[in-house]
Amino acid sequence: MHNWICAIIESLKLLPSSVANHFRVGSYFIGGAHFETNDEGRQRLWQRLGAQLKGEIDAVLADPALKRAEAPDLSDRPTTKGERLVKICDELQQALTSGRDADQIAARLEREASGTPVAFDARQIRKLLAKRRISDLAQHQADLYRLVGHARLVAGGLNHLE
Incomplete structure (x- = not known):
């Protein structure tokens, strides 16, 4: 209780x-x-x-x-951790798609996700982005997109956290 x-x-x-x-x-x-x-x-x-x-x-x-x-005014509701994490995941997805530098966005995701189930995905994303020798570029990109997608999915369930 x-x-x-x-x-x-x-x-x-x-x-x-x-x-x-x-x-x-x-x-x-x-x-x-x-x-x-x-x-x-x-x-x-x-x-x-x-x-x-x-x-x-x-x-x-x-x-x-x-x-x-x-039509009550509910606009003063604070954003949840889940909403913030989903937004960062979307930014990261756009950065990966457009070829921009995603390191800072991934670092922000890791910081914001600390203490949540999304943190593991964020650490894995950071590790993949830091990898220097990539033998299979297509697989590397697929792993990044998979991890970002999973992080976004998990973050969508965190709307109960402040």
Whole structure:
């Protein structure tokens, strides 16, 4: 359940302000309360947090200003790590296709992807770009495109990260 609370707190950071205003983020910071109580106390704590989350989601759904027909302003939503990584992958793909220098873009991808599953692909891309003796150019390019495509695919699933 601790991971559930962490996921809620992280997800609330990614909401547009018009939606986030319906949530009381501070009440989800419970410290070690769930470790310091007995099973009955934990059960009450989880029920309270679950009921609170349900009430807040119901409030969002009931808000007339957020109805699709009203065209709510959701433009202040922060970009997610997944969106940023996909954008860098697209830039890298364009650089590889056009023959431009892709080293700096690959380095930026590696930096930004740190701590995510995309980081492995980014390191492999950097290694391939640094390779000096290439025996089969077509295979080398195919490996680069495959890795960039895979990194983009994995990055598309990281829209839950800030």
